Amino acid sequence: MISTAQRPGKAGSAGPVTVDFSRESFPYLFYRRINVLRGTEYITFALDYGFNYLVKRIAVKWDGQNIFPVGAYLSPDVLAELLRYSCIAGQNVPFALPLVTSPASSGVSFIPSAVVATSPMQAVPRKAHKAVNLLYAFKDVLYIRLSGMNVVSSVNPELNHPSYIDLLVEGRYFPETSESLWI
């Protein structure tokens, strides 16, 4: 909280700036790399005690290992759902990840090699995102449910999944009281 109060006795002049660091909100980023092993994955982030958390943006990337050994390409249709700790959804239906973030032109990094075991995550930055603006109260748990990774027939069905997903949640912590635990 930065406030510019008038300096006593000097009307009209720019007053001193008062900074109360204990009441400052601050950005906080949650990051998790998820190994995709099933059709549905749950990610949880426990929110810090004494702080409310406002989810501003979500950025997601996944690698290009969902390539058939014969070279055919399957785009994963990964769906995301923001949940509260009691599994109350913040939306009516799961949304496809490329609808909220665009890490690459198609949302998937293309790997030229068919050797899927060595396909790395490409350094493609996200180009745009949509504001989420969902507020979680303190003591809540930020649940994210990823689903829609369908297994189709293949020599190895697991190859049709992205092998891992990078999930970044951008938001801000707001102190619940002035007596935050950071001080």
Place this chain on the structure above:
Amino acid sequence: MSKILLNRIDAAKMFQVQNLQYSEILYLSDTVPLASGKMGRVSVSNLGHFYCLYVTGSFDTQFGAVDDGTDYLRGKLIDGSNQKQLFNDYVPLSLWLTPGRKKSLVASGAQSNSLFYPIPFEYLFSANSDIILDVKNDSDTALTYRIAFFGVRVKSRESVSGISR
């Protein structure tokens, strides 16, 4: 004669404000040794608080003699005044920095990325503190990153109170 400005610029008032608060860019660049980690830091100095608004950054993606465009760097931003960690984990730089990749070799790989837009990052760094970026490098080559913090300098001394804590 056309009227260019509706109001006359009061230089005295503008300087009065600018002497207390003005826009500033803090630049942080460091080279992380291969297969290792390093804490890069930039000093906010005792000139005043620094209210960061946006972040941009670029980094190298080299592995040996090949620039393969892979994200080998991951970092965690820390407020140096109280060691408050602003990330819960080491985040790959491509997830929170634009323009991101900077092509470091002439002959190989794709082009450098151009700036899409700055990532919003609003945070008040106090005077006499450091902005610390703890970076780990998974490549077999030393890699360099460059970050610009766009913000407002809020000068201390007679203009700011509450900085001693």
